[in-house]
Amino acid sequence: MGAKWASTFRRLMHPSLDITTTSPSSWKYLSEGGATLVFAYTGPSDERFDQRVLRLGKNFTAVEDEKSIILFQTEIISCLVPQKHLVHMEAVMLSFSWLETVSTLCASSRPAWRTGDIDLKCTSGFLAPNLVSSPISVEIKPKWSFLRPGMRTCRFCMHSSCRGWTTSYCPLDLFSSSPSRMKNALYALYDSWTAGAATQNNFRLFIGGGLVTRNDLLPILRRLGLLHSSIAEENEVRELVVGSLHASLLQPESLTLLKTLNRLQRTLDGVGIEGLASLWDKVYLGKKTFGEGILQPTLNEWKSFVNEYLEHQNSSVSSQAQPDEVHLRYCILSYLLSATFKDCSIMIKLPDLHHNYSPSQITLIDLDSKPIQRLQKWLEQDRNIVYEYTVISRQKECVDDLDMSTDRLYN
Numbered sequence: 001m002g003a004k005w006a007s008t009f010r011r012l013m014h015p016s017l018d019i020t021t022t023s024p025s026s027w028k029y030l031s032e033g034g035a036t037l038v039f040a041y042t043g044p045s046d047e048r049f050d051q052r053v054l055r056l057g058k059n060f061t062a063v064e065d066e067k068s069i070i071l072f073q074t075e076i077i078s079c080l081v082p083q084k085h086l087v088h089m090e091a092v093m094l095s096f097s098w099l100e101t102v103s104t105l106c107a108s109s110r111p112a113w114r115t116g117d118i119d120l121k122c123t124s125g126f127l128a129p130n131l132v133s134s135p136i137s138v139e140i141k142p143k144w145s146f147l148r149p150g151m152r153t154c155r156f157c158m159h160s161s162c163r164g165w166t167t168s169y170c171p172l173d174l175f176s177s178s179p180s181r182m183k184n185a186l187y188a189l190y191d192s193w194t195a196g197a198a199t200q201n202n203f204r205l206f207i208g209g210g211l212v213t214r215n216d217l218l219p220i221l222r223r224l225g226l227l228h229s230s231i232a233e234e235n236e237v238r239e240l241v242v243g244s245l246h247a248s249l250l251q252p253e254s255l256t257l258l259k260t261l262n263r264l265q266r267t268l269d270g271v272g273i274e275g276l277a278s279l280w281d282k283v284y285l286g287k288k289t290f291g292e293g294i295l296q297p298t299l300n301e302w303k304s305f306v307n308e309y310l311e312h313q314n315s316s317v318s319s320q321a322q323p324d325e326v327h328l329r330y331c332i333l334s335y336l337l338s339a340t341f342k343d344c345s346i347m348i349k350l351p352d353l354h355h356n357y358s359p360s361q362i363t364l365i366d367l368d369s370k371p372i373q374r375l376q377k378w379l380e381q382d383r384n385i386v387y388e389y390t391v392i393s394r395q396k397e398c399v400d401d402l403d404m405s406t407d408r409l410y411n
């Protein structure tokens, strides 16, 4: 056991911060996803909590415990993504009654369509830096950034069409490194956000530390003095937000991060879910259904996997092609990790709306490991998406500029 790992582990097993010493009302509901709820600290100044968020797991979801989540990020994800684009997380102690009060207090702030509640039985949660405490921050959940071999339409565009979403956002534009295509992607994200599709979660705007809707946007920008008095039209605000975001994503650091995310998603996807299912059949010869009896990887297994993956990446040696259990396990872990990167979000702190030159900050969040039991769900989901999409008469052609030649692993 390395010294760094041992000290991380000790801190995780014995979180020193007891959050129940703060008032539950000091934690303001900020946002949520399918598996967690996130609260911002708004209580009396306290250096342990100022500018921090608390992330709490939901019940009825297969979320790993906080210690495993943190170790997965500090020991595994940090080998693949530069630390400057990751949040530092810290475990904190919780109690049933404290969580119960937080749950009651936040009920009216949550979107009606979101299911699940705080898991009251959790004894620890985690703190992370508040990435939306600056005047303006944007969250983009970019989703799958590459075209699967043999496909003409990307997974996101097929999926949104099947869900009846009206959006022209295509992740391949966002990841293209082409300024004009990236700008189109940002306009598309912004426009579907202003169209008010509540369940579309690819774009969120935070102003003054809170989530805003299209209706709040102008008044809040004015109230916080973030808008020149000459700006009166919503369309002008659209130009300012997209322009500022565009400038921020065109900075070398942002472009490199987008390339890294694209390459991780693409290379870890490996043989794809169909390829994985057929590899499974070759190994088990019909004796086990896809994913049956499979165990969540341990931290050590993840470490070995990442080492092997990085070796293959740097030497361009492809993984062993024999259909044996070891190779199958490698491909499964690879796919599982790709699922994490396909579902993460990018948080961008914008300096302001009127100056596009100041440095912004770009961070990846939601890099938890996915439950291995989802393999069968992913197979069925992808088959359904492709099946439903193939009956559509006017299929979209997404453009994937695969150019990995200039994109080296950062480490």
Ligand SMILES: O=P(O)(O)O[C@@H]1[C@@H](OP(=O)(O)O)[C@H](OP(=O)(O)O)[C@H](O)[C@H](OP(=O)(O)O)[C@H]1OP(=O)(O)O
Residues within 6 Å of the ligand: 033, 034, 035, 141, 201, 339, 343, 370, 374, 381
């Ligand atoms: O399957 P997808 O692509 O729809 O992704 C799910 C997301 O749906 P989305 O397409 O972003 O609306 C879904 O997001 P929402 O709950 O819709 O915001 C979750 O992120 C889900 O992962 P988890 O349950 O939090 O581990 C995601 O599930 P996984 O595919 O990561 O298992």
Ligand SMILES: Nc1ncnc2c1ncn2[C@@H]1O[C@H](COP(=O)(O)OP(=O)(O)OP(=O)(O)O)[C@@H](O)[C@H]1O
Residues within 6 Å of the ligand: 030, 031, 032, 033, 034, 035, 036, 037, 038, 053, 055, 087, 128, 129, 130, 131, 132, 139, 204, 343, 345, 365, 366, 367
């Ligand atoms: N460090 C942070 N600072 C500010 N806001 C955050 C932070 N971490 C998460 N959030 C907000 O909370 C939301 C939920 O967090 P997160 O994406 O980690 O949860 P999740 O349940 O795993 O999401 P999903 O269902 O999309 O996988 C994010 O979409 C974001 O809006």
